[in-house]
Amino acid sequence: MTTSSTPPSRPVGNQQPPKIERRGNVLTELYRSALGKKYLMAISGIVLMAYVLIHMIGNWKLFEGEASLNEYAIWLRELGEPLIPEYGAIWATRVILILAFGVHIIAAAQLTRMNQLARGSGRYAERHYAAVDFAGRTMRWTGVIVGLFVVFHLADLTWGVQWVNPQWEYLEVYDNVVASFANPVSAGIYILANAALGLHLYHGAWSLFQSMGWNSPRFNHWRRWFAIGFAVLIAVGNISMPVAVQVGLVG
């Protein structure tokens, strides 16, 4: 372990903060601060959590067979008709997801940078952490894994990119999913990515309460259980699908 420390550039003894420059607009003022970025990370995280949950429950139609899953896919495209045009609900969801992902990832990157600077270059020669767990330590890694997985997942089942899923055909949702999950490499990617998502949520679904300041002696002890329950539900629920195809229960 390295112990060299680059000397700080600030004068010591009487540190002064730069003048606080607040912004006029509520949103830009909130985003200026690190706490504000954490609120947005938590809120975008909640949006993504809601999506991940609904997406998973819908996809469980895989277990009911081809007709059920394909009808569900058509239903999603026609959702809200005639008030909302065909594909309207799907596109609205996509826009919300792109925004949520964008905010979540940009805030994560900015805060990570801020924290690296605040921690500085001096490293302890010895450090025994007493509280941080594996999930907390690896948030940036599990986040990046999930982000990369989303691109793969879209190429695999939404865009039908040739070399990812050669048998892909538009609206043949069941066949496309089974073809993907029957490929051990693809199934493996789904399993690993969802395990990473489970870890991300084990910390994130607890952490969001702290970040938002949702804290009360009445429910604080439930926050950890909520995060464990949510993380396990998402990880097990999603992983069950590629596993079912791999062991021959589905397909």
Next chain:
Amino acid sequence: MDLTLRIWRQPRHDTPGDFVSYQVTGVPEEASFLEMLDLLNEQLSERGEEPVVFESDCREGICGTCGLMIDGRPHGPWGNTATCQLHMRAYADGDEITIEPWRATGFPVIKDLAVDRSAFDRIIEAGGYISTPTGAAPDANLIPVDKATADRAFEAAACIGCGACVAACPNGAAQLFAGAKVAQLNMLPQGQPERYQRAANVVDTMEAFFGSCTNHGECQAACPKDISIDFIAWLNRDYRKAKLSGRQAG
């Protein structure tokens, strides 16, 4: 007992530092950790070597000046104990102990083991007080506070500003300190008039020096006064309300 100490020596804030090993002999087990360092400095002085700079004042766990990273644990191996109240019976003859200063950009090393914690003073100046006309001391219990709230505020008020929370944090964040300083006032009637201004000013000043909390809880584990990360959530809530309602200083 005789001990080997690996101590961070750094002549000035803008020069690089490194570890130097020292032998300290004849340490009684009833000595405090700081008395052991005093003994080392006496032995160094006798040999004509430069003593190790470290800070202390009260030596009874209330002033917060004595923080050291001892074998990778802020304030050493005992829980809820400041460095000055750590005693040498925690060690055995022949032990090697690594002693480092707090390391964070907000706490630059002044010399050896002493760091500059004036950033904490800036945070206190930003909102760690109530504005009140001075005069004769008011009667006790003039403003009723229920027991549960008083106890909770007192827990926050136990913070001694030692900086172990920053030292322990992988992000060099000071949210536990700031949370305690805001909550001890914002929970009580006396803190209400400046409540949201205080939260906004404290956080905005804090962020000029320190990192952002990722809710790992290392601060709470390191704190000699057992300050709870619930106060971080408290701070986060009051800051949100301050910003969303526009109830902050300009």
